[in-house]
Amino acid sequence: MFTGIIRAMGVLRQCSESQLRIQAADTPFLQEVAVGDSIAVDGVCLTVETFDATGFTVSVSPETLRRTTLAAKAAAGAKVNLEPALRVGDQLGGHFVTGHVDGVGSVLAIAPTGSSWEFTFSAPEAVATYIIPKGSIAINGISLTVARCNEKGDEFSIAVIPHTYAETTLQFLRVGEGVNLEADLLGKYTRKFLLPPDSSTAVEIDLAFLQTHGYA
Structure with missing residues (x-):
């Protein structure tokens, strides 16, 4: 889970068809990173596989490359936004962000x-x-x-x-x-709860609905 508050920028590079490297030298939060940690890279939640003082590497699936801009960014060596995962007790300055691009x-x-x-x-x-x-x-x-x-x-x-x-x-x-x-x-969960399982039409919230569900 993330907050959408960017902590640093890095440069995205392609290592192989399924592995990317993010160059992020002098990034303070890298001093606390560990293998297996989640980092949002331009809004995509990725898992740290290796790291050093200058950056870290991640693996990406064909699905991730297909549904995001990461492939194009890596090919261009473009800059990307970086945010480490939210920790218990951290300040929530933005909103809840999962790192799953829609x-x-x-x-x-x-x-x-x-x-x-x-x-x-x-x-x-x-x-x-x-x-x-x-x-x-x-x-x-x-x-x-x-x-x-x-x-x-x-x-x-x-x-x-x-x-x-x-x-x-x-x-x-x-x-x-x-x-x-x-x-x-x-918003996603609200829409899910208001839609019947086999319908694309939202439930009308009226007095009868509220009474049936214990709200009135």
């Missing part, structure tokens, strides 16, 4: 707004369902708040403050680039 979106627009920036993204249907104004979303592992979205949720904007822009890979994004998206975990 889909890949795309950057539609980037516009400076005073000292901040506004980014607009597209989202596939698997993610759009859960996007609401002022809701949480993880973009390349970063916990961000939806400023606005269209009715379907497949186009949305976020506002980025200078600190977040400077400390994450948002500063390197370009229009048309793909991004890893993870919808809010609470």
